[in-house]
Each structure stands twice: as C-alpha cells, then as structure tokens.
Amino acid sequence: MSLHQVEGIILRVREFGESDKILVIYTKEIGKIDAIAKGARKFKSKLAAATQQFSHGYFYLYRGKGMFLLGQAELKGSFPRLHGDLERLAYASYLCELTENFVPAEESQPEVFYLLRQALEKVNNWEEYRLAVIFFQLKLVSALGYKPVVDHCLNCGKERFSGQLFFNPLQGGVICEECNKTVRGKSRPLSLNCSAVLSHLQNTDWERLTVLKVSTETKEELLAHLASYINVRLEKRLKSVEFIKKLKKMPLA
Ligand SMILES: [Zn+2]
Structure with missing residues (x-):
C-alpha cells in the first residue's frame, strides 16, 4: 500500500x-x-x-x-460560521457540490483547490459572500475549460453593446439583440450592469473582488445566469440549488 x-x-x-x-x-x-x-x-x-x-x-x-x-x-x-447561518451553509454546500460534480476524479488542479478554499473562507467570514459564490462559479467553469463569452456577442463578435443584451446558457454567453433573434437555445435578458460586472470578474482576483460594490439585484441576476449556464454543462440539477431556492422563499425568522 x-x-x-x-x-x-x-x-x-x-x-x-x-x-x-x-x-x-x-x-x-x-x-x-x-x-x-x-x-x-x-x-x-x-x-x-x-x-x-x-x-x-x-x-x-x-x-x-x-x-x-x-x-x-x-x-x-473548519469555517465555523457556516453552521450558524443557513444561507451561508447552503452556499457552502453549493460550492462543494459544484466542485464534486465538475472536477474529474484523481486529477490534480491546485488552482481549483485554492479557488475552493478561498471561496469557502469568504462564504464563512465575508458579508458579501454571494459575490464570492458568483466569482467561484465563473472561475470554476473557466478553469475547467468552459469559460463563458462575456465581453462580446458570441455570435457576431460585436463588442460595443447597444439595445437589450441576452445571456444564452446553451451557446455559452452573451448575445446581442440582433443575433438573439436567430441563435438557437433559450436566452434570458441580461442587464448592462450584469454584463459589465461579468467582464470585470473574469479579469479580477480575490483581493480586488473584496473592494467591488455590486447591488443586490445584480448579484441575484448573476447567480441565476451562472447557475443556468452550469446546469446546461452538468446536465443535472444540484440538491443544494433546490435547497437555496426553498430557503429564499422562506420568510426571515
Ligand atoms: Zn451579435
């Protein structure tokens, strides 16, 4: 042995x-x-x-x-705050479930290990922990070869956006209004704010992340877009996602 x-x-x-x-x-x-x-x-x-x-x-x-x-x-x-806060606990479970389902068995990727460790630390002790979850979603899929297209239209390549933008999980990213009429796959509207934050996140690190200010609405929107992007790639629903959804419907105690 x-x-x-x-x-x-x-x-x-x-x-x-x-x-x-x-x-x-x-x-x-x-x-x-x-x-x-x-x-x-x-x-x-x-x-x-x-x-x-x-x-x-x-x-x-x-x-x-x-x-x-x-x-x-x-x-x-051991991330002690996770056990005293249901939402933090739910997001930490999501990080772990996502990692388990995305990474191949017995293949070392130290950068993914550090990403998970940092994300758990932030979910444990940072007030903006949802932003840490968003950052983790984006960096994990990128590290595993599924980087979404966020700074230009994935169909025509246009960089300067005008009009309504869309996010198309199946095609893998942002799509302009014109292309959205013809491209396959279900799209959902993406706010300009969201698209700007997504581009920024792709090029930032944990240190710079902690000074970023993002509104609650934008965070909710980003979490949802990235979760649907991930669902398409995983072809399964994660238990922790269902739990988070239920949790958010619960009235605050
Ligand atoms: Zn386009």
Whole structure:
C-alpha cells in the first residue's frame, strides 16, 4: 500500500457500516478522491473532527486496491460560521457540490483547490459572500475549460453593446439583440450592469473582488445566469440549488 500525504477539503460525507464514513475529498495533490474513514463516527475517534463536511486539513491516506483508506487527519480549518447561518451553509454546500460534480476524479488542479478554499473562507467570514459564490462559479467553469463569452456577442463578435443584451446558457454567453433573434437555445435578458460586472470578474482576483460594490439585484441576476449556464454543462440539477431556492422563499425568522 502506498502512503499519500495531502491537503484537502471534505466535499461530502456519507455514513457507512456501523461507525465508518465514506468521504469525498478534494485534494491539492491528487484531485478528487473517495476515502474510507474507519470508526470515524465513534464518539472518541481521532478522525471525527477532521472528517466533517467542509473540514480543511492534512490527510494521510493509504491506497489499497479500491478506495483510499484514511489513516490520520489533522484539522487546519473548519469555517465555523457556516453552521450558524443557513444561507451561508447552503452556499457552502453549493460550492462543494459544484466542485464534486465538475472536477474529474484523481486529477490534480491546485488552482481549483485554492479557488475552493478561498471561496469557502469568504462564504464563512465575508458579508458579501454571494459575490464570492458568483466569482467561484465563473472561475470554476473557466478553469475547467468552459469559460463563458462575456465581453462580446458570441455570435457576431460585436463588442460595443447597444439595445437589450441576452445571456444564452446553451451557446455559452452573451448575445446581442440582433443575433438573439436567430441563435438557437433559450436566452434570458441580461442587464448592462450584469454584463459589465461579468467582464470585470473574469479579469479580477480575490483581493480586488473584496473592494467591488455590486447591488443586490445584480448579484441575484448573476447567480441565476451562472447557475443556468452550469446546469446546461452538468446536465443535472444540484440538491443544494433546490435547497437555496426553498430557503429564499422562506420568510426571515
Ligand atoms: Zn451579435
């Protein structure tokens, strides 16, 4: 059996057998893996703390014939505010579910690992956490080869927009009013504001993101456009998205 020492974030946990857990871990070194944590549900297990969803830590794994076996785990960060705030928790689950469904198994992409880690930190401790989710959506799909077209019409290439703009998830980005009449796929109107923020986000980083001011309406619109863009690429609906939708209909307590 070979030993792997990795830094990772737990994307998903499911119970297994009497006291074990099966973990989906996104690691910096070997990408997305499944690992079994024997006895991790026992009250006194040393693995308990580091094997919760969102746990960020160092993991010592053995590779047998099938999935990885978790030997030891050392917790590095756990994003405590997520558990006291339903909306933050829902968005953090969305980040993890998106990562799990988008990244290929056992393929290392450190930039995607850092993106997820930063996004979870921001969802945990930043007031503008929805902007962090939007940034994550955009950067994740771009890193995995699905960068949407946002600064010109994807059909005619026009850069200076006039008239109503549209966002076409199937075609993969922004489309001008004229082209929208003929291009296939369902489009939804995109505000000029939204299109400007999208272009800006594609060329920014976390540091500059934190000084950006975006209205609540624009954030809602961006989240919806990017979620539909992602749905088309994933060809499935994510559980966390359904939860977020339900949550937003709930009256504030
Ligand atoms: Zn056009």
